[in-house]
Each structure stands twice: as C-alpha cells, then as structure tokens.
Amino acid sequence: MKRIVLSCVLALFSLAAGAVIETYQFDTPLQQQRYHAFIEELRCPKCQNQNLSGSDSAISKDLRRQLHSMIMEGKSDIEITQYMVARYGDFILYRPRFSSQTAVLWLMPLGLLALGLLVWWRMASSRKRVQLSADEVLSQRDQERLRALLDDDAERAEERS
Amino acid sequence: MQRLKLFLPLLVFVLLAAVFFGVERRVMTGDYAPTDLPSALIDKPLPDFVEPALSDGRPINKSQIVGELFLLNVWATWCPTCHFEHPFLLKLAAEGIKIVSIDYKDEAEAAKRWLAEKGDPYSLTLFDEDGSLGLDLGVTGAPETYLVDAAGMVRFRYQGALEQKIWDKEFAPRIAELNAQGSTP
Known part of the structure; x- marks a missing residue:
C-alpha cells in the first residue's frame, strides 16, 4: 500500500519529458551530455517558443541530426x-x-532593479524625514504660542466654571 | 502635484495599451509578423554548395547560378502554400525574372510531375533531398524566397507565399535599387 501511495506521489512530481523521437548513438557519455545540453539551449527556428528537444517540426529534426553529426565529428x-x-x-x-541588439534584454532587469531600489530608498528616506520632524523640539516661538493657547484655554475653562 | 502622481498608473496603462494596440494593428495589416525570422544571410554571400539538378542529377555549384540578379525559391510538393504561390511564380518568370529553385526535402518523381503538370517557372531546380542546402541557407520551411544580387550577395529573404502585393512592396523596390546601383558602379 505504502509503495502505491509513494509512486502516486512521485508521479505528481515527474518532470516534463522532451518529445524527441529519434535516438542517437554516442561514443562517450560526454558527447551525449553535450547533445542534450544543446537541444535544450537551442531554439527551434520555426516555432514561437520551443527548444529543439521539445519540437517535432521537420527543421528541428534536421538540426538535431546536424548537431549529432557535428558532435560525432568532434x-x-x-x-x-x-x-x-x-x-x-x-x-x-x-x-x-x-550585443547592441540584445543590450536592452540583458540590461533591462538591472535597470529595473536599480529603479526599484531608488524608489524604495526615496520612500524610506522621506518616511524618516516625517518622523524626524515630528520628534523635533519646538522652537522658542512655537513654545510661547503653545503656552499662550493653553493659558487661553485654561482661563476660558475657569470662566465657564 | 501629489494628486497628479495618482494618475501615474493610468498613464502607464494608456502608454502600454497604445504600444500593444499599435503592434497588434501592424500584425493585422501584415506589416509585421512575429513569426518572421530575420535571415542571418542578409548582405552576406550565398553559401557555397554542390547539389544535383532535379532534371538530370548533374551536380551544380554556386558559380553556375550566380552572375545576375535572381530569386532563389524554396519549395516542395508537400507544401500547400507552394501550390498557392506557383501561379505567381509563373507570372514572374513570364515577365523575365530569373528564378532558381530548391526542391526542399522532397521526392524527385513527385517534384518532376509537379513541374510538368503545373508549368516550370524555374531556370534551374536544385534537388535538396536531405535539406542540407536548406540548412546552410537557414531555411525554416517552405516556401521561402531569397533575393540574390549579381555579385551573389543575399539581399532579402521572404518567408511565405509570394504574391503581387508582397512583390510590389518588398521585392520591386529592392530590385530597382540594386539595378540602379549596378548600372552606376
């Protein structure tokens, strides 16, 4: 029972398998490793967003065959x-x-990160400024005004009572 | 000022909407196709090759076809769009445009029958059975048409069926320009 449950759970985690049909023979495991790395990294030119390993198009088959023969040629x-x-x-x-054409692609994330940090830093510093001004000791004039207001209030309260 | 800042997200939204709408419009009108892949061969010489002729199997190399401006058309009998394109190619050939073709990953007998039945607009057809020449050209499918100038340089590549509208818009101006350059070196 345990085994069945375990295998069911494992099946949930199975990784997507590439749809390559052909099997190529390699002399060494390294060659095979390079082949698989390449078909993951190269994009099918006919498709919108598939790598060579996931594409079943004719051109991808040709490119895989070419890749295999180039690897075997050393x-x-x-x-x-x-x-x-x-x-x-x-x-x-x-x-x-x-390159100049792909610069935006590569630099955009850094640019956006810098922008985000800038916004964050400005927001944090302005919040700090508000706190500081609230804590600030009142100036001499302000204190006199405050005392006058309070005295005024106190007098009025006395009158009312 | 603080108030205006509240409209910033709206402004961003409007800008993005304008950009996406613009791109979508260009896709609709056919100005821009996201599936089109810029050819890596543009302004580079046609790659060297030796391929058999479809008609008699004699080996043809690059120097035998280069010398004047011509179209290099990639087609195959398994390609439905090539059927659609064929009459226009016949028209171009009748107008005196030199078209060399590559029968791409096809069967020789079917291809010969096609040309016999539908007419042959090509001055020469190369038979690329395994797609190796196609690979060297960066072909992704059929039909594709390359514009090669008199010096053997690839000047333009079009993916899809040729028709009058595309010819007038993409090919005719380029050919006129190349001919003008050629006559005043």
Missing part, C-alpha cells in the same frame, strides 16, 4: 554555436549573446 561547442548562429541568427540561442 566539433567544439563554440564551433557548433557559430554554425547555428551563422544560419539562424541570434534567434536560435535561448541565451542570446550580448
């Missing part, structure tokens, strides 16, 4: 990336390289 990761970018542009990289 091409380095940089050579493979260059090959893909030369044909499909930066679009194919899920992690686009930093």
